Amino acid sequence: MMILEDEPWIRKGIENMLPWGDMGIDYVGFASNGKKGLELLDTYRPDIVITDIKMPIMNGITFLENIRKMGLNRIKVIILTGYDDFIFTKKAIQLGATDYILKPIDPHELKETVIKAIHTIKQENQTSLNVSRVQVANYLYEQVMHTSKPAYEEFILPFPYFSLLISTEPLSKQILKTDYSLCDYFSFQFGYAMVYTLCFQNEISYKEMLKGRLSTLQYASNNLGISKLYSSERNHIVDAFQEAQINLQKNLKHGIKIEDLNRKKFYLSKEQEKEILSLLQMGEKTKLLQFMKELIKTNFLFEEKWIFTFQIYTFLSRYLNKPNNIINNNSLFYKLKIANCNEDLDMITEEEIFPLLDQIIGEWNKSPSDIGKRAKKYIDENFVNPLLSLTLVADTLKTSPSYLSHIFKNELNVNFIEYLTEKRVLCAKEKLLNTKMPAYLISEAVGFNDSKYFNRVFKKQTGLTPKQFREISNT
Structure with a gap:
């Protein structure tokens, strides 16, 4: 919270009127007019501004007009006004002021008004996270499914840094509780797995998360992969996704030198993907089985065949309408973990992957x-x-x-x-x-x-x- 007030005795009265810290508010500072307040926005980054309407140099109305022009709609502005300032108050409401308080200030009214602003901020923060989840999921589907670059991907995540985590099982709320190390997170299902976007304020927080809760989780379960830390100001979503997927593969199968194998990025080419999709769409199961068997035969080394089997499954699972049933039994990932030879992989292909074709063909019954x-x-x-x-x-x-x-x-x-x-x-x-x-x-x-x-x-x-x-x- 920041206060804009040219009368020191009024400002000090607001500062001491309520136990701000107990209300979860960090009082960051003040300015004596709107012009100085605008200059301090980058320094203080307030969520709430309590401002007098009448101030020298720049009044509260002009301050409010400026922050709206700057696109800072997230800032909740509470106006302090007198009975004779009705025209100004009306203008402030039209500009999107959160509320107004009549002078002399009543502590109970001030508290209720600020609590209402806090509630609005929390709701908007949750909506912002939900929108970010939609944007990341849309972008991943468009970018991973196709080689062409989407035209409108310039979104910025709501925190300075992020990391993507891919898990074949949903993570517990205890693991994902928000605190000093993890600012917030959001998740969505992406084919065979859950993708978690972990939001951080700085690199230290990310390292704390890795050393703490995620370290414990990785020892208990190998069914996850996490990317390094990326800046939210540049779009690294696909880079983070591919890195997390590679780390998931590493954790699923220790001993395979995935760094060397993944120099080719993906063994399943875009042309091969298109052929599989075309045969699925036409319902040509016999031709599709033959095509996939021929594909798998071209990979003779166990390590290559293991990666290829994993990638075929992850590709096909994205085209299942409701893959939760497959995720929940987790049998394929267990079998992949213990597979030690080509025969094991052939069995996984027959028992776990080929049955997916029937499910997908059955779901695609409309043109x-x-x-x-x-x-x-x-x-x-x-x-x-x-x-x-x-x-x-x-x-x-x-x-x-x-x-x-x-x-x-x-x-x-x-x-x-x-x-x-x-x-x-x-x-x-x-x-x-x-x-x-x-x-x-x-x-x-x-x-x-x-x-x-x-x-x-x-x-x-x-x-x-x-x-x-x-x-x-x-x-």
Whole structure:
């Protein structure tokens, strides 16, 4: 919390009015006017600002206007006002002030107002994490499934650093409890496993997590892999995913020199993946079994065949509508751990992998064009939902996210992220032209949870910022 107040006795009264620390609030500092307050935003990074309306140099209203223009909608601004400041108070509410408090300040009213702001912040933080989960999952499905780069992947995770953890079993809440070492996390299912995005404030926190809870977990279970620490300001999602997957392979099978084997990255080429998908889509099980047997025969070394078997399974599992049943029994991963020869791997292929083909063929009983049309219709009707995801649409249509991504790319000639973003930007254009809504509210109204992200995406697609688009269109 930061206070903006030019009268020292009022400021000191607020400072001492409530036990801020006991309320979970860190009082970081103050400024005597709005101009100084703007200068201190980067230093203090407040979640809550309590500001007087009337101050010299820059008043509270102008301060509020500036932080809205800067896209800092996350900051909750509580206005201190008098009975004769009704016009200013109304303007503050229009600009998105969280609340206002009449002078003289009543301690009970101040406490209730701040508690309400804290509750809102917690809700928004959870929504922000949920949106990040959607963005990471969408991006992984689009990027891992296809070689082409999605057009709108420039999202930033809500913490400075992150690491991806892949586990074949869901992790307990005790392992993932948030504290000084782990800021927060979110998870989603990605085919055969759970992917956890672990959020950190700094490198020290990450090392503490590795030495502590994750170290204990890795001794107890080898069914997980974790990436190194990456900066959230650059998009390293796929790098982190591939690294975590390689480390999972290492942990599953000790003794295999996976560093050498993975120089080729993936033994299953994109062309081979396309052939498998094509045969699955046509329901050609006999041809598919023959094709896969020929593929596996080309890998003679046990180490190579082990990796190849693992990768075929992880590839196929992404196309299962509900792979939870397979994850829960975990038999394949146990068999992979104890496999010691090519015959063991042949048995795993026959008993664990080939049966997946029947499940996938059985689920793909609708034509791709029908699924594609229904998916586009669902997006057209629900794009304003910031949590709309490939997984949500796939669940609605009773198919897998990977298959839906495949249909978008190969049948509709556009990927899911592109189609969803184009719908949102088109709607934003209409609102910029036909309403006086500020850009940050339009951002929320069309499904973008973050106004800065909205501005980046809008400019990338139109060549103009929302403000420039509105000004040029109205001239």
